[in-house]
Amino acid sequence: MPYPIEKKLVVGVSSNALFNLEEEDEIFKTKGVTAYRKHQIENKDKPLEPGVAMPFIKRFLHINKIYSEEQPVEVILLSKNSPETGIRMFNAIKKHELNISRAVFTSGSSPYKYIPAYNVSLFLSTNEDDVINAIKSNFGAGRILKTNIVDDYSDMELRVAFDFDGVIADDQAEKIFKETNDLESFHIHEQDHLAETHNPGPLADFFRKLSFFQKLETKKENEISNYKKILKTSIVTARNAPSHERAIKTLQEWDVTVDEMFLLGGIEKSRILEVVKPHLFFDDQIGHLNQNLENIPLVHIPFGVSNK
Numbered sequence: 001m002p003y004p005i006e007k008k009l010v011v012g013v014s015s016n017a018l019f020n021l022e023e024e025d026e027i028f029k030t031k032g033v034t035a036y037r038k039h040q041i042e043n044k045d046k047p048l049e050p051g052v053a054m055p056f057i058k059r060f061l062h063i064n065k066i067y068s069e070e071q072p073v074e075v076i077l078l079s080k081n082s083p084e085t086g087i088r089m090f091n092a093i094k095k096h097e098l099n100i101s102r103a104v105f106t107s108g109s110s111p112y113k114y115i116p117a118y119n120v121s122l123f124l125s126t127n128e129d130d131v132i133n134a135i136k137s138n139f140g141a142g143r144i145l146k147t148n149i150v151d152d153y154s155d156m157e158l159r160v161a162f163d164f165d166g167v168i169a170d171d172q173a174e175k176i177f178k179e180t181n182d183l184e185s186f187h188i189h190e191q192d193h194l195a196e197t198h199n200p201g202p203l204a205d206f207f208r209k210l211s212f213f214q215k216l217e218t219k220k221e222n223e224i225s226n227y228k229k230i231l232k233t234s235i236v237t238a239r240n241a242p243s244h245e246r247a248i249k250t251l252q253e254w255d256v257t258v259d260e261m262f263l264l265g266g267i268e269k270s271r272i273l274e275v276v277k278p279h280l281f282f283d284d285q286i287g288h289l290n291q292n293l294e295n296i297p298l299v300h301i302p303f304g305v306s307n308k
Contacts, residue, residue, distance in 0.1 A: 005119050008074045009209040011060060012120040014111075014127065015079040015089050017053040017144050033108070040085035048092040052144050052297050053124050055151040056279040059158035059230075061099050063213065066230055072213075076118045077103035078111040078125070115139045121206040124280075124299065132302050140206050142282055142299035147291050157230055159278040160210065163269075163301075164237040164247050166284030168207050169198035171304030173243075174284075178305050190243040197250040202303045203282060204254075207233075211256035232259045236272050236281070238288075240265030 015021060028036040057075055064071045077093070077100055079086055086105040093100050102118065104111045112134040115123055123134050123141040134141035165174045176189045210233060217229045239247060240263045251258060262272050270290045273281055282299045283289055285306045289298040 005074065008072055008119065009206075009212075010074045010076060010118060010120045011057070011206075012076045012078040012111075012115060012118065012123040013053050013057060014123075014125040014130070015077065015081055015086075016126040017051050017124045018057060018077065019048040019051045019054075019089070019092055021048070021051070037082065037085050040081070040088050044088040044091055046088075047095055048088070050096065050149075050151070052126075052147060052149050053280075054096070055149060056124075056158070056160075056297060057098065058096075058151075058153065059156055059279055062156050062158070062230065064099065067216070074102070075100045076120060078114065078120075078123060079103060079105050080108050080111065081105050082107040112137065112139065112141065115141075121209055122203065128302065131300075135202055135301070135303050138202075140203050142203070142301050144280075145289060145291055145298045145300060147293065147296065147298055149295055149297060151295070157228075157232060159232045159234070159276060161234040161236050161273065161276055161278035161281040162203065162207060163281075163283040163285070163288065164235050164239065165201075166304040166306055167201050167203050167282050167301050168235070169201045169204070169247070169250060171201070171284070171306065172199060173246075175305045187243050190246045194246050194249065196246075197253045198246065202301055208254060208256050211258070214257050214259070234258065234260040234262065234276055234278065236262045236264065236269050236276070238264050238266065238269075 024036060027039050060073060061075060063073045077089060079089060081089060083105045104114050110130045110133060112123060112130050115134060121140050123139060124144050125131050126144055128143050131141045131143040162168050165171060173190060176186055213231050217231055220227045235258050244263050269288050270293055273293060273296055278296060280297050280299055282301055284301045284303050286300050289300055
């Protein structure tokens with residue numbers, strides 16, 4: 001029996017993140033809302049190209065094909081389109097064979113306030129203001145950046161990578177480093193507070209729920225000899241030893257697991273990301289999100305001391 005939405009892992013995605021609407025955005029900016037509405041209605045059957053979030057959304061929904069009885073994940077379209085212009089969005093959803101049936105159409109206002117009503121753990125949008133407002137309301141959200149994505153749908157493994165501080169955990173430790181600008185003081189602080197777990201960050205809920213599927217994956221792997229996992233999670237952090245210990249202890253206390261953890265200690269994150277090739281990488285520091293990276297959707301989390 002399918003899970004009720006309260007028990008599902010739900011992702012909300014904006015129209016501009018799911019589809020390439022650059023032409024439509026230009027019409028809106030230069031000709032206004034009336035011309036935009038006319039264009040969308042007249043072109044309701046014209047196909048829309050995938051947006052930067054499409055590789056993630058495709059694979060995220062693929063989880064329901066593996067767990068077909070439970071249907072444990074869901075995607076909600078959170079759109080600023082009006083209901084009549086939103087018809088084109090659903091026609092495009094059908095064309096791309098996405099199992100998305102629920103949506104919010106707000107006719108221009110920000111849809112972030114409806115996040116809790118749909119039990120959304122992650123809201124992906126290209127609109128910075130919408131994401132900042134969601135974060136300020138303590139909702140999990142990220143601004144997905146425009147990068148060049150050419151996806152290979154023959155590979156349906158879902159790979160999601162996270163920074164740790166300011167993303168999975170809060171920015172408490174980052175504040176220490178910012179205040180002292182001294183790496184040794186940061187390491188000493190983390191060692192002194194080793195017994196204390198980190199407070200959850202803006203994507204802690206999403207990370208925890210995603211980690212639940214890794215336990216299901218391990219169970220399937222033990223039961224089915226040739227089972228190939230469909231989900232891989234990674235933490236890519238500027239931390240290195242000895243500050244790694246508190247981060248790992250926090251994950252243990254939360255009873256979550258991660259497939260890979262990269263302690264970089266100053267090495268550029270792009271060098272790891274080019275190997276991991278995640279379908280989303282979340283970081284609170286915009287300077288760590290190199291938009292020249294090919295085929296890696298980058299998500300900025302505008303949270304904490306790094307964004308003040």
